[in-house]
Amino acid sequence: MALIDSVVGFVVSLLVGGFGIYVGARVIVGEGDYERAVVTALVGAIVWAVVGFFLGWIPLLGPLLTLAAYVAVVNWRYPGGWISAAGIALVAWIASLVVLAVLSVLNVTSMSAFGVPGV
Secondary structure (H helix, E strand, C coil): CCCHHHHHHHHHHHHHHHHHHHHHHHHHCCCHHHHHHHHHHHHHHHHHHHHHHCCCCCCCHHHHHHHHHHHHHHHCCCCCHHHHHHHHHHHHHHHHHHHHHHHHHCHHHHHHCCCCCCC
C-alpha cells in the first residue's frame, strides 16, 4: 500500500507542478500546452536534484546555481529568454502554492509539488 501511496503522491505532485508551469507559460509567453509543462516539470525536477546534489552544499552559491539550472530548463523549453523563464518559474511557484493550499484545505494532499522548486 505504501508503494501505491508514493506513486499517487508523485503523480499528483507532478501534475500540480506541471499545472504551475502551464499557468506561468500561459501568462508570461502565451504558450498553452499542459503536456509540455508536465515534461518541463519532470526535467526541471531532475536537473534541480542533480545540480543540488553536486553543488547545493556550497553556501549561498549552491542554491543560486541550483535555481539557475532550473530556470535554464524552463528557458530551454519555452521562448522568450532568461527573463521570461524566470517569470514563468515565479508564476509557476505562486500557482502551485495556490493549488496545493486548496488541496490541503480539502485534505486531498500535503503541500508539495514535483517540478516546482520550493513548493
